Amino acid sequence: MTSSLSPAELVQQFESLESRLAYQEHWLDTLDQAVAQQERRLTTLEQLSALMRERLREQHQALQSGNAPDAARPEDDIPPHY
Template sequence: MTGDTQRKDSSMTDETTLARLERRFEALESRLGYQEHWLDTLDQAIAAQEQRLAQLERLSDLMRQRLREQHQWLKGMDPEGGGYAPEDEKPPHY
């Protein structure tokens, strides 16, 4: 081989290496874009779940308060005075 042939081989190797690196870089950019898209999607899903959880917590607090109020009301009624008596209640299957 002459010096000129070695330069051509070296030049071809450099071009091949450069082309391979460009393909790898493009593949990495594509993967990064895909991951960024999914990260945004997951962020939106988490935000929606946080809102739903907050709604459910408020509803749970409200239901707990109403149950306390009902319990206090039932507790305050005099069973001997014709008021509420748990044994007078029919079971739910009747």
């Protein structure tokens, strides 16, 4: 393909391409930061989920065995007249 553009037009196109490239690099950096932040949040949420599952499993086992740490005992109940 032969170009019939003048040197000034070529410079203008070149500057336009440089500008577009800079804009795309900026957004690529922005998206990269967002993905990294989401990955950190996901890791934290996965750890929290695992902890909650473990605690739920422990509570379920305690309820099944009948000695739950937070289970109310009849002797701990406040009489209705208090």
